[in-house]
Amino acid sequence: MASPIVECVPNFSEGRDRSIIDAIARSISGVAGVSLLDVDPGADTNRTVYTFIGAPGAVGAAALAAARTARSLIDKARHTGARGRHRHGGLHRAREAGRGGAGQ
Numbered sequence: 001m002a003s004p005i006v007e008c009v010p011n012f013s014e015g016r017d018r019s020i021i022d023a024i025a026r027s028i029s030g031v032a033g034v035s036l037l038d039v040d041p042g043a044d045t046n047r048t049v050y051t052f053i054g055a056p057g058a059v060g061a062a063a064l065a066a067a068r069t070a071r072s073l074i075d076k077a078r079h080t081g082a083r084g085r086h087r088h089g090g091l092h093r094a095r096e097a098g099r100g101g102a103g104q
Contacts, residue, residue, distance in 0.1 A: 012070045015041040027069040033058035
């Protein structure tokens with residue numbers, strides 16, 4: 001039986017600075033067992049979408065590596081783009097609920 005393959009398609013809030021875009025791509029492709037299929041930067045929205053596949057554990061490791069790299073390099077306080085900054089509903093509601101905010 002073949003091993004399962006999963007796909008991950010995250011986007012990060014940087015679509016203009018090639019050094020940051022490439023650093024995130026390297027953090028993904030540097031994980032054994034992961035294939036980075038596409039990197040699609042968007043200057044207008046200032047976001048880049050990455051598409052990669054692999055075994056579930058490897059893809060999870062690559063997603064975390066990418067998030068860590070992005071967090072260390074992207075300054076969200078200075079981010080601009082056509083979509084602007086926005087809150088991702090479920091994630092932020094869960095955080096707020098844990099602090100006695102929304103949802104309690």
